[in-house]
Amino acid sequence: NIVTMVFGNMGDDSGTGVAFTRNPSTGDKKMMGEYLINAQGEDVVAGIRNAEQIENLGNEMPRAYKEFMQITSKLEKHYKDLQDVEFTIERGKLWMLQTRNGKRTAKAAVKVAVDMANEGLITKEQAVLRVTPENVDALLHPQFDEQAMTNAEKNGTFFARGVNASPGAAVGQIYFDADRAEAMAKEEKQDVIMVRPFTKPDDVHGMIASQGVLTSEGGATSHAAVVARQFGIPCVVGASAIKIDLEKRQMSVGEAIVKEGDWISVDGTTGRVFIGKIPTTSPSLEQQTELLTLLTWADEICARRNIREAPAKGYPTRGLQVWANADYPKDAQRARSYGAVGIGLCRTEHMFFEPERLPIVQRMILAETSPERTAALNELLPHQRKDFDGLFEAMDGYPVIIRLIDPPLHEFMPDEEKLLEEVITMRVKGESDGLKEKEELLTAIKGMHESNPMMGMRGVRLSIYMPEIVEMQVRAIFEAAADCTLRGIVVKPEVMIPLTGTVKELEWIQPRL
Numbered sequence: 001n002i003v004t005m006v007f008g009n010m011g012d013d014s015g016t017g018v019a020f021t022r023n024p025s026t027g028d029k030k031m032m033g034e035y036l037i038n039a040q041g042e043d044v045v046a047g048i049r050n051a052e053q054i055e056n057l058g059n060e061m062p063r064a065y066k067e068f069m070q071i072t073s074k075l076e077k078h079y080k081d082l083q084d085v086e087f088t089i090e091r092g093k094l095w096m097l098q099t100r101n102g103k104r105t106a107k108a109a110v111k112v113a114v115d116m117a118n119e120g121l122i123t124k125e126q127a128v129l130r131v132t133p134e135n136v137d138a139l140l141h142p143q144f145d146e147q148a149m150t151n152a153e154k155n156g157t158f159f160a161r162g163v164n165a166s167p168g169a170a171v172g173q174i175y176f177d178a179d180r181a182e183a184m185a186k187e188e189k190q191d192v193i194m195v196r197p198f199t200k201p202d203d204v205h206g207m208i209a210s211q212g213v214l215t216s217e218g219g220a221t222s223h224a225a226v227v228a229r230q231f232g233i234p235c236v237v238g239a240s241a242i243k244i245d246l247e248k249r250q251m252s253v254g255e256a257i258v259k260e261g262d263w264i265s266v267d268g269t270t271g272r273v274f275i276g277k278i279p280t281t282s283p284s285l286e287q288q289t290e291l292l293t294l295l296t297w298a299d300e301i302c303a304r305r306n307i308r309e310a311p312a313k314g315y316p317t318r319g320l321q322v323w324a325n326a327d328y329p330k331d332a333q334r335a336r337s338y339g340a341v342g343i344g345l346c347r348t349e350h351m352f353f354e355p356e357r358l359p360i361v362q363r364m365i366l367a368e369t370s371p372e373r374t375a376a377l378n379e380l381l382p383h384q385r386k387d388f389d390g391l392f393e394a395m396d397g398y399p400v401i402i403r404l405i406d407p408p409l410h411e412f413m414p415d416e417e418k419l420l421e422e423v424i425t426m427r428v429k430g431e432s433d434g435l436k437e438k439e440e441l442l443t444a445i446k447g448m449h450e451s452n453p454m455m456g457m458r459g460v461r462l463s464i465y466m467p468e469i470v471e472m473q474v475r476a477i478f479e480a481a482a483d484c485t486l487r488g489i490v491v492k493p494e495v496m497i498p499l500t501g502t503v504k505e506l507e508w509i510q511p512r513l
Contacts, residue, residue, distance in 0.1 A: 006095045008088040009038050015061070016041045018221040019054050019068075021076045021083045024104040024229060025167055025220075027111025027290075031055070031072065033085075034219045041086060041097070044221065046198070050240065051219050064094045075099050080121045081130075082112050105167055105229050106135035114290040117297075124297045131294055134232075139291055140338070142280035144169040144267055149278060152265075157275045159264065160253050162214070162239030164271035165225035169280045170212025170234040171265045174258060176249055178206025185209040193264055195251060197244050198237075199224040207233060212266040214273060216242040216251075234268030242273075285337050295339060327351060329390025336394060343391065343400040345496070348473060349407050351387050352380070361412050366444055370468060377472040384476035385483075392484040392491045399492040404473055406498040408458040410448040419445065459499025463509055474513050 008016030018041070019033025034051035036044055037060065044051050058065040068087060071094075075083050084102035088095045104112065113127040122130075152158065172191035175181040181194040182205050194210040196203060198217040207213050207227055212234040215224045219238050228235030244251045249260035258264060258275060265278040285292065302320060323344035324335035328351075332343060352361045357380060364376035391400050410416075419442050426435045450456035463470045474495065481491045495513055500506055 006088045006090045006097075007040070008036075008090065009040050010091055012038055013061070013092045014038055014088075014090050015057075016044060016086075016088045017051070017054060017057070018044050018084070018086050019072065020102045020221075021072050021085070022102075022108070022112055024082065024084075024102050024108050025164060027104070027108035027115065029115060031069065032220060034221055041088065044219070045223065046218075048217070050217075050238065061089060061092065064089050064092060067094050071096055077121065080116065082108070103226055103230050106137075106139050106232060107167060109135045110139065110288075110294055111290045114293050125301055128294060128298045128301060136291065139288060140283060140285075142169055143269065143283055144265065145279045145281045149267070149272075149274075152274045152276075152278055159256060159258070159273045159275050160239040160241045161273070162216075162236040162242075162271050163218075163220050163225070164267075164269055165220055165222075165237045166213075166228035166233055166235035167269040168212075168232070168234035169265070169267060169269075169278075170210075171263065171277050171280070172211040173261050173263055174214075174251070175206075175260055176244070176246055176251075178203040181206040182209040193266055195244065196224070197246075198222065199227065207231070212236075212268065214239065214242075214264070214266055216240060216244055228268070234266055236266050236268055236271050236273055239271075239273060285339075326391065328387065329394050332391050332394035332400075336398075340398075342398045343395055346391060346400060346402045347406070348384065348387075348402060349405050349411075351384060352405075352412060354383070357383055358412065364469075365409050365412060366441070373466065373468050377468055381472055381476055384473060385480045388477050388480035388493075389483055392480060392493065393487075393489055395492075397490040397492070399494055401494045401496050402473075402477055403496040403498050404460075404463060405469055406459050406462075408448070408450065408456060409462070410445060410450075413445050413448070414441065416442070416445050416449075460497050460501075460505045460509060461499070463497075464505065467512060470509065470512055 008014045015035050015037040016039055017033055017035025019031060021031060022029050023032045031054055033054035034044055035054060035057055036049055036051050039049065043049055057068070072083065072085055075085065079099070079101065082102045082104060083099050085096065086098045088097055109131050113130045116122045117124050117127040170193060172193040173184070174193045174195045175184055176195050178194065181192045184190045185192040186209060192210045193212045193214060194206045195214045198215050199207065199213070200223060204227055207224070208231055210233065213224055213228050214235070215222070215237045216239050218224055222237055224235060224237050241253045242251050243253070251258050256275065263277050265274040265276065267273070321342070322340050323342040324331070324340040325345045325347070326332040326335050326343045327347050335343065352358065360376050360379045364373050364380070367373035367376060388402070419438065423435070423438050423442055426438070457465060477493055477495065481493050484491045497506065497509055
């Protein structure tokens with residue numbers, strides 16, 4: 001086949017570029033792109049030369065730029081979506097080579113959808129369908145603490161600045177090739193930042209395994225930027241001040257040297273890179289106005305369609321409800337801020353693992369008589385009551401389903417193998433201080449051994465075996481409910497009986513609630 005070709009490398013009146021009709025990182029309604037004079041398209045994408053920002057084309061070739069802006073506006077209105085376009089200018093004449101729906105970050109996906117609906121390009125229903133659950137999840141990821149960022153700049157840990165290619169905060173140890181980055185992330189469970197001069201398609205596996213990506217070359221439309229945005233990976237590209245030495249496995253800016261395995265912090269939102277770790281903060285849903293707007297539209301659409309009635313008991317009527325898992329008041333508060341209309345599961349055993357409570361739980365487990373066990377549980381009662389009080393207060397007016405203790409008791413005890421090793425070591429060294437207590441504890445743990453602990457002494461069977469636990473937990477639940485009610489809080493507690501298998505089990509435990 002013979003294909004007509006136009007050339008952007010015919011001189012200073014020619015060029016080539018790639019652009020997005022809206023910012024693919026933020027979603028702002030502003031053309032974003034890059035171009036090169038006297039070059040071919042692959043030069044822009046590969047990031048071999050540092051490209052010019054698209055708005056500068058208006059100064060160099062005003063006629064071609066005006067025509068370009070008119071055409072891209074028509075393309076976006078026709079396709080009703082953010083467009084990724086490629087163009088070439090040959091001897092002053094503009095040629096549009098390609099247009100397609102552009103890849104974008106989660107933040108941009110939400111903003112573009114909401115803005116286009118408000119502009120009348122698409123309907124609210126179409127806007128909601130354009131945002132995936134993965135997009136929403138990505139918006140809930142941590143960002144760097146602003147005060148910590150300010151302190152880092154003052155303390156001289158700022159390292160370099162590049163193009164903010166994909167937003168988000170990433171902290172990790174640096175590795176200079178994709179294979180090693182993937183290996184350290186998967187095998188060593190490290191938080192990894194992959195650092196490359198520029199990336200290629202065979203680097204993608206390393207990028208996906210990394211918390212963030214940093215390159216010294218390329219721009220907002222380079223391979224690293226496009227892939228990072230696609231997978232929601234914080235990314236800074238084109239940090240040209242960085243000199244990467246792949247042989248020595250290090251990078252440097254001036255006299256500052258960062259070696260492989262060292263920690264850095266990458267801010268894909270601002271394009272800044274810092275040496276060391278910077279604390280992160282959880283994003284506030286209240287500040288994400290476009291996302292709140294979109295979620296409100298989703299609720300309105302759902303209510304209009306009236307897919308099905310929600311369960312009785314006074315829950316908010318809505319076709320699909322979102323409830324949360326929450327074991328602590330702070331979890332419940334966050335769930336409420338994200339729009340949850342109930343706590344579907346509160347795992348009370350997680351409260352027992354707190355450092356100040358675990359010794360009391362262990363003493364309760366090792367108790368040989370019911371009075372001894374009750375004494376330990378009475379110490380736990382105020383802790384549980386306080387936890388439930390906080391949950392009810394956070395979920396004021398919404399239901400909270402509390403599951404009674406579920407896991408087998410050995411999960412609250414020290415590791416048997418480690419304890420055995422400690423006992424043997426003490427015997428060999430002739431140490432007697434504390435040996436008897438450890439031996440008794442080891443004997444008790446061995447007595448709890450089960451061939452299948454997932455189906456053994458746990459759930460409702462544990463409650464039957466140690467009814468004092470149920471009595472304490474139920475007392476804590478309803479005392480907290482009564483206290484909250486006196487303070488004007490609307491409380492809707494529900495109690496879940498875990499892992500029941502027979503009617504007899506329910507018949508035994510129900511009167512004790």
